[in-house]
Amino acid sequence: MDNQDLFDITIIGGGTTGLFATYYATMRGMKVKLLESQSQFGGKVMQFFPEKLIYDVGGFPAISGEDLVQQMIAQAERHQPVMLTDQWVETIDNDGKHFTLQTSSGDRHLSKSVLLATGSGTFHTKRSDDWHALPYPAFRKQVPTNLMNREKYADKKVVIASNNKVGVGWALYLKDKAESVTIINPDSSFHQVKQNDLDLLLKSSVQVHFQTAFTDLFMENDRLQAIEISNSENEKHIIDAEEILTFHGLELEPTPFDKWEIETRKARITVKGNMATNVSGIFAAGDIVQYDGKTNLIASGYTEAITAINKAHKFIDPTVTEQLYSTVIYRG
Numbered sequence: 432m433d434n435q436d437l438f439d440i441t442i443i444g445g446g447t448t449g450l451f452a453t454y455y456a457t458m459r460g461m462k463v464k465l466l467e468s469q470s471q472f473g474g475k476v477m478q479f480f481p482e483k484l485i486y487d488v489g490g491f492p493a494i495s496g497e498d499l500v501q502q503m504i505a506q507a508e509r510h511q512p513v514m515l516t517d518q519w520v521e522t523i524d525n526d527g528k529h530f531t532l533q534t535s536s537g538d539r540h541l542s543k544s545v546l547l548a549t550g551s552g553t554f555h556t557k558r559s560d561d562w563h564a565l566p567y568p569a570f571r572k573q574v575p576t577n578l579m580n581r582e583k584y585a586d587k588k589v590v591i592a593s594n595n596k597v598g599v600g601w602a603l604y605l606k607d608k609a610e611s612v613t614i615i616n617p618d619s620s621f622h623q624v625k626q627n628d629l630d631l632l633l634k635s636s637v638q639v640h641f642q643t644a645f646t647d648l649f650m651e652n653d654r655l656q657a658i659e660i661s662n663s664e665n666e667k668h669i670i671d672a673e674e675i676l677t678f679h680g681l682e683l684e685p686t687p688f689d690k691w692e693i694e695t696r697k698a699r700i701t702v703k704g705n706m707a708t709n710v711s712g713i714f715a716a717g718d719i720v721q722y723d724g725k726t727n728l729i730a731s732g733y734t735e736a737i738t739a740i741n742k743a744h745k746f747i748d749p750t751v752t753e754q755l756y757s758t759v760i761y762r763g
């Protein structure tokens with residue numbers, strides 16, 4: 432995609448900060464593009480705790496991470512900004528007229544200003560070694576790495592491929608809802624698991640296979656029927672399975688701030704009240720910024736996004752008013 436359209440602001444990172452910034456900038460009448468490297472929006476909330484209830488976002492007494500992100504996407508889409516996934520921004524250049532952002536797939540995006548809402552980077556899901564040798568790559572690619580849409584596991588034969596506390600947590604949640612739950616762990620123990628959870632797991636109906644690898648998948652009409660596993664003695668077993676979940680931890684790919692000539696300190700961007708970075712026209716907000724009194728919370732990112740957008744707006748058009756109430760904007 433070699434897009435010659437010039438945007439007022441390009442927001443890098445579609446976590447909660449970037450999503451809210453996208454909405455707010457369009458509400459202020461800016462032409463906005465959002466670039467997210469993952470195939471879904473929501474950042475850490477979707478990758479670490481989509482199923483957990485969040486209690487410290489104003490207006491929601493309690494809301495799951497997934498529901499909050501769905502609401503934020505709906506809000507961000509209100510004024511039809513360009514919102515793209517699978518776009519890892521690799522380089523940012525400025526020819527004196529505007530910024531050119533280039534992604535790992537070679538796409539170019541032109542912008543008058545930039546907002547970094549990147550958190551520390553992007554988290555990739557690790558897979559066990561045996562996983563890559565299995566057949567049906569298209570099926571494997573869409574195997575969930577989180578417990579979203581959890582209702583779909585009710586009365587199903589579920590296999591969890593995991594070597595850590597996340598897989599144990601899923602098994603404990605599903606044990607009384609699914610028809611059967613089996614954990615396949617390539618290691619001899621679970622990482623970071625609480626003893627209490629492990630005791631509950633081992634006393635439950637969940638079948639746990641340690642030091643065991645996946646060796647085959649059996650599919651019929653695109654539906655999983657069974658898996659084949661092999662233990663440390665090379666004994667093979669076939670287990671009926673309708674659904675698989677996998678989690679073997681996450682790996683951080685840091686955002687390339689050095690390449691972008693953005694100054695960082697202890698991997699964070701130090702900002703003052705105006706959310707500006709050291710590069711004129713590039714602003715930052717959310718978990719990536721650091722200032723005295725900073726909190727790493729979803730709601731902090733909202734306020735920082737508002738400030739950053741208003742400053743970026745003023746940067747590209749010095750005549751604009753910095754603050755406007757939405758009640759005034761939408762008065763009709």
Ligand SMILES: Cc1cc2nc3c(=O)[nH]c(=O)nc-3n(C[C@H](O)[C@H](O)[C@H](O)COP(=O)(O)OP(=O)(O)OC[C@H]3O[C@@H](n4cnc5c(N)ncnc54)[C@H](O)[C@@H]3O)c2cc1C
Nearest residue numbers: 444446447448468474475520549550553717718727728729
């Ligand atoms: C386990 C856990 C529980 C938490 N619980 C709460 C809670 O109860 N309440 C609360 O308020 N906060 C909570 N937090 C903190 C909250 O998750 C963060 O404050 C919030 O998610 C930060 O959002 P963000 O958009 O700034 O960053 P992120 O969510 O990190 O989003 C950054 C996005 O930028 C993308 N990105 C990075 N680099 C690039 C690039 N080069 N190109 C394209 N895209 C890029 C990433 O893929 C990512 O999607 C919790 C955090 C954790 C880990």
